[in-house]
Amino acid sequence: xxxxxxxxxxxxxxxxxxxxxxxxxxxxxxxxxxxxxxxxxxxxxxxxxxxxxxxxxxxxxxxxxxxxxxxxxxxxxxxxxxxxxxxxxxxxxxxxxxxxxxxxxxxxxxxxxxxxxxxxxxxxxxxxxxxxxxxxxxxxxxxxxxxxxxxxxxxxxxxxxxxxxxxxxxxxxxxxxxxxxxxxxxxxxxxxxxxxxxxxxxxxxxxxxxxxxxxxxxxxxxxxxxxxxxxxxxxxxxxxxxxxxxxxxxxxxxxxxxxxxxxxxxxxxxxxxxxxxxxxxxxxxxxxxxxxxxxxxxxxxxxxxxxxxxxxxxxxxxxxxxxxxxxxxxxxxxxxxxxxxxxxxxxxxxxxxxxxxxxxxxxxxxxxxxxxxxxxxxxxxxxxxxxxxxxxxxxxxxxxxxxxxxxxxxxxxxxxxxxxxxxxxxxxxxxxxxxxxxx
Numbered sequence: 001x002x003x004x005x006x007x008x009x010x011x012x013x014x015x016x017x018x019x020x021x022x023x024x025x026x027x028x029x030x031x032x033x034x035x036x037x038x039x040x041x042x043x044x045x046x047x048x049x050x051x052x053x054x055x056x057x058x059x060x061x062x063x064x065x066x067x068x069x070x071x072x073x074x075x076x077x078x079x080x081x082x083x084x085x086x087x088x089x090x091x092x093x094x095x096x097x098x099x100x101x102x103x104x105x106x107x108x109x110x111x112x113x114x115x116x117x118x119x120x121x122x123x124x125x126x127x128x129x130x131x132x133x134x135x136x137x138x139x140x141x142x143x144x145x146x147x148x149x150x151x152x153x154x155x156x157x158x159x160x161x162x163x164x165x166x167x168x169x170x171x172x173x174x175x176x177x178x179x180x181x182x183x184x185x186x187x188x189x190x191x192x193x194x195x196x197x198x199x200x201x202x203x204x205x206x207x208x209x210x211x212x213x214x215x216x217x218x219x220x221x222x223x224x225x226x227x228x229x230x231x232x233x234x235x236x237x238x239x240x241x242x243x244x245x246x247x248x249x250x251x252x253x254x255x256x257x258x259x260x261x262x263x264x265x266x267x268x269x270x271x272x273x274x275x276x277x278x279x280x281x282x283x284x285x286x287x288x289x290x291x292x293x294x295x296x297x298x299x300x301x302x303x304x305x306x307x308x309x310x311x312x313x314x315x316x317x318x319x320x321x322x323x324x325x326x327x328x329x330x331x332x333x334x335x336x337x338x339x340x341x342x343x344x345x346x347x348x349x350x351x352x353x354x355x356x357x358x359x360x361x362x363x364x365x366x367x368x369x370x371x372x373x374x375x376x377x378x379x380x381x382x383x384x385x386x387x388x389x390x391x392x393x394x395x396x397x398x399x400x401x402x403x404x405x406x407x408x409x410x411x412x413x414x415x416x417x418x419x420x421x422x423x424x425x426x427x428x429x430x431x432x433x434x435x436x437x438x439x
Contacts, residue, residue: 016333019340021326022092025172028244032175033260034267035182036241037234039315041264042185042271045231047129047192047290047309049272050279052231054287055224058280064228065276071409072232073265075386079238080257082389084247092243093323094236094381101389114381116327118236119320120356126313126320127360129290131155133309136293140303152361158310159357165318166325166349171244174318181315182267188292188308189271195295195302196275196282229416231272233378234264235386240323325349384413 017023053061082097084090091097094115099107131154138146138154168174238261247253279291288294292309295302328348332338387406396402 016340019333020329021170021322022240022243025170026244026246028172028175028241028246028256030245030256030260031263032172032178033241033245033257034263035175035179036171036319037238037261037264038182038185038267039178039312040237040241040319041232041234041268042182042189042312045227045233046185046189046271046275047292048227049231049276050196050283050287050291050294051289052224052227053276053280054283054285055227061224061280062277064225065273067412068228068232069265069269069272071412072235072382074405075382075384075409076235076238076261076265077258078386078390079235080242080254080261082386082393083239083242083254083257084252085393090243090247090253091239093326094239097239097389098385101392111381111385112327114385115236116324118233118378118381119324122233122320123317123324123356124359124363126317127155127159127356128364130158130310130313130317131360131364132290133292133306133313134158137303137306137310140299140306143299151364155357155361155364158314159353159360161314162317162321162353162357163350165314166321166353167346168318169345171241171319171322174315174322177315177318181312181319184308184312184315185271186267188305188312189275191301191305191308192291192295193274193278195298195305196279196291199282199295225416225419226421229379229383232382235382236378237319237323240326321349321352324352328352379413379416382413383416384410387413 049065053065056064079097082091086100091100095108095111097107098111101107102110131151134154134157135149135151138149165174165177168177238257242253242257245253245256275291279287279294283291283294286294292302292305295305325345325348329340329345332344332348333340338344387409390396391403391406394402396406
């Protein structure tokens with residue numbers, strides 16, 4: 001009979017856990033948390049926020065943006081606190097926390113489908129975003145003097161990078177990629193804000209109002225809400241990021257994690273609010289689903305911004321893919337009894353990258369995807385599932401301040417869950433009706 005460690009694991013189980021991506025390294029610093037969270041949060045979402053404002057209008061748009069920032073910062077704090085709420089135990093994965101709160105079986109079924117929906121859909125959307133930004137870069141640089149290539153080819157070029165980067169074993173090994181991505185997010189957000197501001201000064205005739213396009217009548221508000229929900233989607237990797245930070249009774253990981261998360265949220269505010277409000281002010285109801293597509297001059301700057309987006313979503317893809325890799329490899333080595341190996345990792349991760357590439361090429365409906373998945377998957381895991389867990393674990397006094405705050409977050413999150421996908425689904429249907437596949 002094999003000896004077991006303090007956690008009740010055999011030597012073989014311990015070796016397997018150390019091979020899996022989330023558990024393999026706990027040497028991260030607080031600033032790793034900062035740029036991993038920036039990379040996870042700021043991405044395709046910020047590019048769609050001016051368009052979301054055009055769906056909502058000034059009053060509702062400002063209210064939704066600020067409320068979302070406050071609510072998601074609060075729910076992120078809850079998750080950081082719950083990571084080590086049981087002495088001597090760390091919940092390194094979202095589903096492990098769910099299993100502790102709701103029970104082994106129910107917790108798995110509540111969390112895993114939603115978390116996978118978020119992470120896989122984000123990876124698909126980042127495939128589309130990366131391909132679109134590469135195409136925009138190509139089109140701006142060539143200025144009509146080059147052969148026109150299909151979007152599918154640019155998505156494949158973008159995917160080729162991930163066939164290589166996906167072989168990096170864990171979060172700490174992608175730290176340089178994530179840091180570069182975080183810097184790029186600040187860079188292209190600054191360009192989008194500055195170029196929009198310059199355009200707005202010259203274009204004072206722009207009508208600033210909510211969209212009145214007949215094709216979107218009745219779905220403007222839901223779609224705008226879905227786009228905003230998508231922009232605040234970083235919670236799905238919070239526990240996995242915190243798992244990489246060392247922890248002792250004297251210095252628990254939550255201190256470093258929360259410090260990094262606060263810095264990240266300040267950067268998120270710097271990126272989100274100016275781009276959203278200035279972009280809407282500059283273009284009004286004429287803004288595109290991706291603000292960088294709306295901008296066309298100066299050409300060199302717009303080309304540079306699109307390349308920054310490409311670099312950023314390369315990092316974002318890897319941050320969101322890592323928990324998926326962890327789930328896939330856990331099933332392969334623990335359930336299906338495959339031996340941990342580089343070959344297994346190469347095949348499993350390459351198949352996943354190929355899958356997200358194929359779906360991205362087949363359904364490149366950027367705007368509709370943002371809104372649909374923003375409401376359907378991101379709202380539960382970001383806006384209200386942490387609150388439900390908090391109420392169940394800590395049981396705050398009924399009708400007390402904590403009780404009210406959590407229930408307000410839950411109600412807002414459920415409204416996003418119901419309303420968000422409506423506009424996105426309609427937009428996907430409208431886009432699909434005129435789209436020629438693989439063209």
